[in-house]
Amino acid sequence: MKNKKFYEAMEGINDELLLEAIEEPKRKHRPLKKIKWTFLAAAIFLLAAVPVVAEVFELDYSFNETAKTYDYTTNAKIKESELSEELRNSINKEINYFFFDSLKEAEEFIGISFPKNRALVAKSGFSTDENGNETEFRYKVYVIANENKEAESVTCNFFTWNGDVISYIFTTDKASFDGGLFFYKNSGDQRSSEPEKYITSAGYECFITNVSSNGCFHSSGILVVNRTLVKISSLGNTVANAKENLIEKLELFE
Amino acid sequence: MEDKEIIGLFVNRDEEAIFAFKENFEAYCRKIALNILRNEEDAEECFNDTCFTLWNLIPPNSPENLKAFAGRITHNIALNLFRKRFTQKRGGGEAEIALSEFDECIPGTETVEETIEAKEITKIIEKFLYSNPPEKRGIFIRRYWYMFSVSEIAESYGFSEGKIKSILFRMRKELKKELEREGF
Numbered sequence: 001m002k003n004k005k006f007y008e009a010m011e012g013i014n015d016e017l018l019l020e021a022i023e024e025p026k027r028k029h030r031p032l033k034k035i036k037w038t039f040l041a042a043a044i045f046l047l048a049a050v051p052v053v054a055e056v057f058e059l060d061y062s063f064n065e066t067a068k069t070y071d072y073t074t075n076a077k078i079k080e081s082e083l084s085e086e087l088r089n090s091i092n093k094e095i096n097y098f099f100f101d102s103l104k105e106a107e108e109f110i111g112i113s114f115p116k117n118r119a120l121v122a123k124s125g126f127s128t129d130e131n132g133n134e135t136e137f138r139y140k141v142y143v144i145a146n147e148n149k150e151a152e153s154v155t156c157n158f159f160t161w162n163g164d165v166i167s168y169i170f171t172t173d174k175a176s177f178d179g180g181l182f183f184y185k186n187s188g189d190q191r192s193s194e195p196e197k198y199i200t201s202a203g204y205e206c207f208i209t210n211v212s213s214n215g216c217f218h219s220s221g222i223l224v225v226n227r228t229l230v231k232i233s234s235l236g237n238t239v240a241n242a243k244e245n246l247i248e249k250l251e252l253f254e
Numbered sequence: 255m256e257d258k259e260i261i262g263l264f265v266n267r268d269e270e271a272i273f274a275f276k277e278n279f280e281a282y283c284r285k286i287a288l289n290i291l292r293n294e295e296d297a298e299e300c301f302n303d304t305c306f307t308l309w310n311l312i313p314p315n316s317p318e319n320l321k322a323f324a325g326r327i328t329h330n331i332a333l334n335l336f337r338k339r340f341t342q343k344r345g346g347g348e349a350e351i352a353l354s355e356f357d358e359c360i361p362g363t364e365t366v367e368e369t370i371e372a373k374e375i376t377k378i379i380e381k382f383l384y385s386n387p388p389e390k391r392g393i394f395i396r397r398y399w400y401m402f403s404v405s406e407i408a409e410s411y412g413f414s415e416g417k418i419k420s421i422l423f424r425m426r427k428e429l430k431k432e433l434e435r436e437g438f
Contacts, residue, residue, distance in 0.1 A: 009375035010398050011329065015322035017383055021395035022282070025411045 257320040264312035272305050279321055283328040289401035290332040291339075300335060304328045329399070375438060382432050386425065393418060394425050 255274045263271030280301060287300035304327050317323035383391040393411065396402045404422075408415045 005372045005375060007333070008372035009379055011326070011333075012373060012376035013380055013383070013395070013399065015319050015326075017380065017391065017395055018322050018325060018399060019319065020388060021392040022400065023392070025389065025392060 257317075260320060261312060261316055264308065265316070272309065275305065275308065275320075275324070279324050282321060283324055286325055286328045286400055287332040289403075290329070290336050296335060296339075297332075300328060300332045303331045307331065371438070374436075375433065378432060378436050378438075379429065382429050390421060390425060393421055397422055 255278060260271055260274045260278065263274060283304050284297050284301050287297035287304075288294065291297055291300065304324060307327050308324060311327075315323075383394060386394070389411070393407055396407050396410070397404070402410075404415050404418050407413075408418045411418070
């Protein structure tokens with residue numbers, strides 16, 4: 001067993017700490033936001049005056065159906081509130097996400113530094129079965145930063161190996177971004193643990209991640225433009241090929 | 255029944271001590287064992303061993319706080335049982351997951367000298383925990399002493415699992431720095 005020293009040390013902590021820890025904690029209750037009538041009136045006015053353009057939720061997020069394909073050029077925007085309650089509950093059971101109070105914390109957590117105003121975080125993890133085999137892709141985390149390098153929003157993509165693809169997005173009013181879906185059919189052998197930095201000819205900085213799947217390779221690049229995260233992905237026969245395709249798309253995007 | 259009364263029964267070798275102890279602390283001790291072993295039968299066995307150990311230890315011992323004393327005994331018995339099972343068959347329990355989270359903090363130990371160092375580490379951990387607010391140290395101890403799962407802790411505190419994981423991650427990181435500063 002690893003870290004025997006720590007276990008022994010933890011076993012020795014004093015009674016006061018042990019008993020304090022087991023006391024019933026005061027549960028946190030998030031206070032309901034106070035809605036002022038003036039704001040409500042303004043909102044009603046705006047709703048009446050401005051035609052509402054509903055964002056179409058075109059992707060199949062059904063838990064029971066296997067997603068076969070995904071058009072990476074689709075720029076579907078979804079909000080948590082748009083997901084069905086059932087799906088949200090299902091997601092909440094499994095999702096593994098992290099909140100950051102600042103980009104600095106996110107940077108520390110991920111272990112890389114982000115360029116000012118064009119930031120992303122990518123972190124992936126795998127769960128394992130009893131034999132140590134990777135069974136499930138657990139999460140990816142993205143953070144958008146503003147000019148002050150403060151995290152404005154966090155989005156997490158979560159997908160499982162059996163083909164279910166789930167995206168869970170947290171947004172603030174300052175940022176918007178696409179659905180950020182990936183599709184991996186099987187556990188791959190080749191993936192880069194660290195996102196690779198790439199600077200486009202126009203000077204945008206982005207990072208590229210690679211994940212293999214059944215002999216095909218996905219790459220994803222992310223840019224933050226005008227505080228909007230744009231993610232472009234590509235598929236190739238090899239990692240290098242996928243990366244080239246991605247870079248091409250990134251350059252075209254500009 | 256108060257702790258002192260129960261201890262008095264133990265001291266007087268009165269079997270009523272076991273019943274009184276069970277009534278007051280069975281749930282607490284079994285939860286500690288269950289968190290580590292994740293098996294009701296093993297937890298029951300562990301609790302019975304705790305009662306037996308208490309019977310042998312009191313007297314001569316007379317603990318100031320019976321709950322903490324018994325909890326510690328249960329914890330040790332459960333961990334020993336867990337280790338025994340662990341060597342038989344790798345895999346499973348919350349204990350393994352919780353404890354493996356500390357792989358990054360301290361190198362593994364093999365020698366007696368290193369084991370003695372654990373006491374110094376205890377002091378550093380205690381100092382570190384006291385430097386954190388009660389809520390955070392509660393979360394930390396629930397995870398790494400009581401071996402609660404992250405979801406159980408999140409439920410208790412009314413936080414998301416993500417937040418609990420973030421808190422634990424940051425605390426581990428801070429503790430690691432603290433230990434390195436102290437030469438570990």
